[in-house]
Amino acid sequence: MDDTAALKKTPLHDLHLSLGARMVPFAGYDMPVQYPAGVMKEHLQTRAAAGLFDVSHMGQVVIKAKSGKYEDVALALESLVPVDILGLAEGRQRYGFFTDENGGILDDLMITHLDDHLFVVVNAACKDADVAHLQKHLSDTCDITVLDRALIALQGPRAVEALAELWADVAAMKFMDVRHCRLHDVSCLVSRSGYSGEDGYEISIPSDMAVDVTKRLLEHPDVEPIGLGARDSLRLEAGLCLYGNDIDTTTTPVEAALVWAIQKARKSGGARAGGFPGAERILLELDNGATRRRAGLKPDGK
Numbered sequence: 001m002d003d004t005a006a007l008k009k010t011p012l013h014d015l016h017l018s019l020g021a022r023m024v025p026f027a028g029y030d031m032p033v034q035y036p037a038g039v040m041k042e043h044l045q046t047r048a049a050a051g052l053f054d055v056s057h058m059g060q061v062v063i064k065a066k067s068g069k070y071e072d073v074a075l076a077l078e079s080l081v082p083v084d085i086l087g088l089a090e091g092r093q094r095y096g097f098f099t100d101e102n103g104g105i106l107d108d109l110m111i112t113h114l115d116d117h118l119f120v121v122v123n124a125a126c127k128d129a130d131v132a133h134l135q136k137h138l139s140d141t142c143d144i145t146v147l148d149r150a151l152i153a154l155q156g157p158r159a160v161e162a163l164a165e166l167w168a169d170v171a172a173m174k175f176m177d178v179r180h181c182r183l184h185d186v187s188c189l190v191s192r193s194g195y196s197g198e199d200g201y202e203i204s205i206p207s208d209m210a211v212d213v214t215k216r217l218l219e220h221p222d223v224e225p226i227g228l229g230a231r232d233s234l235r236l237e238a239g240l241c242l243y244g245n246d247i248d249t250t251t252t253p254v255e256a257a258l259v260w261a262i263q264k265a266r267k268s269g270g271a272r273a274g275g276f277p278g279a280e281r282i283l284l285e286l287d288n289g290a291t292r293r294r295a296g297l298k299p300d301g302k
Contacts, residue, residue, distance in 0.1 A: 010056035011150040011210040019225050026228060027124035029057040034227040042230035043237075046196055050156035051226035052217055059127030060147040060204060063134065064117035067141075073118055076138050077111070082253065082276045084263035088113040093176045093191050095261050097253060098133060103278030103285070104249035105256065106133065108241065112178045112191065119178075119189070121151070121202075123243050150210030155200035155234075158222040163190075163201055166216065170201065184209075184216045196231070197238025239296050246294060252278070254285035257294045262286065 007030040016023065021032035032054065034042060045051050065072035074085040083096035090113050098106035107126040112119040122130040134144050154163055163170045166183040173179060173192040181190055186209040194200040205213050217223055232242065241247045247256045265271045268283050276282075 010054055011207040012054045012056060012214055015211050015214060021227060027057055031057060032227040034229045035225050039229035039233060042226045043233050045224045046156045046198060046226055046230060046234055049222040050154060050158040050162050052223050053153040053226050053231055055153050056150040057124035058151055059122040059130060060149055060151060061120045061131060062117055062145045062147060063120065064143050065141060066143060068116055070116050073142055076142050077118060079275060080137055082262045082266050082282060084265040085111060087265060091178050093178050093193060099276055099278040100249055101277050103252040103281035105247045105251055105253065106249060108243055125244060148207055150205045150207050151202065152214055153194050153200060153202045154217060155194045155196040155198045157199060159200040162217060162220040162223050184213050186213050195240055196234040252282055252285055254282060254290045255292055
């Protein structure tokens with residue numbers, strides 16, 4: 001058992017306790033696995049209305065080229081991921097993954113083009129290794145800054161109505177749009193994305209204001225707090241990968257059925273084909289297929 005005194009705490013830790021959360025060690029943090037309603041009701045709440053998740057344990061990183069040019073930071077990150085970053089429009093986000101020399105997946109991440117820099121969100125369990133990976137390979141040409149901010153996810157069919165009470169323009173955002181805005185008079189970064197299989201938003205908030213914004217959202221009658229248990233069941237039901245479970249260094253993007261996340265520019269014959277770790281194997285599998293592939297199982301009954 002982990003010593004809970006040694007566990008890190010997110011800015012919302014005390015709020016979780018006040019809401020009756022059952023806390024468990026996860027990725028070095030003391031995190032809510034469920035609230036009094038239980039995992040099943042929390043899962044259904046997110047599918048029917050809106051659920052609010054604390055994902056502040058994840059890593060938020062800014063990468064900026066020393067030259068100050070977006071083109072330079074985009075091409076730098078492309079040396080580590082098989083994703084088209086140069087072609088990513090400003091204010092847009094894209095899913096990607098770090099690969100190793102054997103074509104395995106080191107971690108998956110979200111990548112956003114903001115002005116002249118990139119904002120990336122990495123998994124909690126991998127964030128120290130991911131930051132070290134970025135520093136090792138990009139520090140000569142880029143500045144890498146780890147942000148100390150909270151991160152929450154508001155997910156479900158009623159998420160847009162709940163968030164629109166704080167910022168009306170949120171309804172006009174398209175999937176994978178990212179915008180700076182003020183929520184409850186707090187400067188936040190909002191993306192229309194998430195990992196539940198539902199419509200929703202992820203909101204980066206200054207740590208000292210995270211409780212205020214979160215409480216304001218929880219005041220909406222359609223919003224309930226959701227723990228890690230339902231977060232896992234929701235992403236599993238939606239067929240979304242969890243690093244360390246469905247994908248890892250023994251799994252290539254092709255084997256993981258993540259070919260959709262590799263854009264034409266990085267494939268064979270593309271404008272910037274290859275040039276990332278494990279490219280030889282990954283491009284070969286893209287062209288010829290892999291010997292195994294991730295597939296979903298649909299249960300029959302309980």
